[in-house]
Amino acid sequence: MSRPAEHCGRQRVLARLLIPAVALLLLPPLSCFVFHVSATRYAYSEAERELSTLQQQIEPLLESGFSEEGADASNSNGDGAAEALGDSTQAFLKGAGVTASQLGGNARLLILSNTMKVVYPRNEQLREDVAPLAADFARYFQENGAIEGDSIELSASDGETYLAASYDPPSGAHNLAHVVVYCPTSHIGEWVDASSLLVLGVSSVFALVVLVALVATARSITRPLARLCRSAERIGAGDFVEIAPTFGLGELEELRCSMNDMSRRLEQSEQSQKRFLENVSHELRSPLMSIGGYAQGIERGVFDPPQHAARVIMDESARLAEVVDGLLCLSRLEGNVDCAALCPTDVVGSLNRCVDRARGLASSRGISIEVREPGCKAVALATDNLFDKVMDNLLSNAIRYAQSKAIVSICERGDRVEVTVADDGPGIGKADLPHVFERCYKGEGGHFGLGLSIAQSAARRMGASLSAENGSSQGATFTLSLRRA
Known part of the structure; x- marks a missing residue:
C-alpha cells in the first residue's frame, strides 16, 4: 500500500534524531574555545598571583634601609662585583635573594645597577642568561620610564613575553637603578595551545563516537517502526495476521502488543459486522418475502376473500417496521459516545x-x-x-x-x-x-x-x-x- 502523499514530505524519525546529533559536531571547537579562554585566564591569574606574592615579599625590603653593621656581615661572603656596590647594597641583594629563592614558582627577581648592568642574580652564569632580558627592560625604562609597583606586559627580543613590575631601590642601597620582579608567560600560551589541541582531539573523537552510537540507536528504533508501519498497512487492508517476533525495546513491544490487540478487535468487529449484515438481511428478507408473496396472491385472486392475506401483510409490515426502528434506535445510541445528561x-x-x-x-x-x-x-x-x-x-x-x-x-x-x-x-x-x-x-x-x-x-x-x-x-x-x- 502506498503512503499518502501528504506524509511524504514530513520529517523522518532518523532525521529528527540526527539534528541534535549534528549539533554535536559543533561541540569540539566550542569546548576547545571555552577551554582555551578559561585556561589562559587561569594561567595568567596564576602568573599574576606568583608575581604579586614576590612583590609582597620584596616591598618590605625596599621600604627599609640598611645599617653599616649589617653591611659588614654581608661583605665577607660577597664576590668582587658585589664589593664594588657597597656594603648596604650587598646586604639588600642578599636579603632579596634569600626572599626570592624561598618563594620558588615562576616569579623571578632582577636588579639593575645605575649603568643598567645586572647585579642580581649574583651567580655569574645566571647573569649572563638574563642579560638579553635586562637589556630589554633597560630599553623599556629608557623609553617609558619606571612604573612604580604597577604590572606591565613586556615582549622581549627573543620572542618571550613577561609580566613585570619595577621598583626604586631602597634608601642606603647605592649604585642600584631598578628592582624588577617578573614572571614569564610565553610558556602559558604554549601550554594552553597544546592543551586546547588535545581537548579538541578528545572532544572530536567523543562527538564522533556519540554520533555513531546515536545513528545506530536511531536505526534500532526506526527499523522496527518501519516494520510496524508495514504491518499496520496490512491490517488496514484486512490482513489480521499477528505481528511477530517480539521487540527488545519496551515501548516498541507495547506498541506491537497494542497493534496485535487492535488487529484481533478489528477481526472480531469485522466478523461481528458480517454476522450482523447476514442476520439483519435475513430479518428484513423474511417479512419482505411474506409481504411480496401475499401481495402477489391478492393480485392474482388466489386469496378469496383477501382479508387473511391482508392481515399477514400487516403483521409482517409491523415486524419489518420493528426491525427498522430497532436499527435506527441502535444507530442513534451508538452514534454519540458521550454520556447523556444524567x-x-x-x-x-x-x-x-x-x-x-x-x-x-x-x-x-x-x-x-x-x-x-x-x-x-x-x-x-x-x-x-x-x-x-x-x-x-x-x-x-x-x-x-x-x-x-x-x-x-x-x-x-x-x-x-x-x-x-x-x-x-x-x-x-x-x-x-x-x-x-x-x-x-x-x-x-x-x-x-x-x-x-x-x-x-x-x-x-x-x-x-x-x-x-x-x-x-x-x-x-x-x-x-x-x-x-
Missing part, C-alpha cells in the same frame, strides 16, 4: 412504570412478574428515557424465554444500584453467552435480535454496565449496575 432518578418508581407496561404482554403469555423492592429509596444517576429502553428490552426478553415467571429485584452495593431481571427459562448456551449483546446475533438457542444490543448501548450512555449470566438453577439473569446518586 440526573438523580428514583429507580423503584421508574422500574414499576416499566413493569406495568410489560404486564399486558406477560399475562397474555401466562407469565407472572415479581418485583422485589429494597427497604429504602434507591436513587441512581440515569435518565428516564435510557432507563426505560434498558428495562423494556430486558423485560421483553425475560417474558419471551420464561416458563412461568420473571423476577425483578433492586439492591444497593456500595456506590452502585443494581437492577436484576431473571427468568426461569432454559438459560443461555455457553457458546452464545459471550455474544448475547451482539446485534442480531443468532445462536443455537434462538434469535436474540436487537433488543439486548439496544439495552447495552443505552446502559453505556448512562455510564452504567449491563451483564448477563445463567442462574444458579435455571434461567438467565441480566444485571444493570447504575452509579448511585
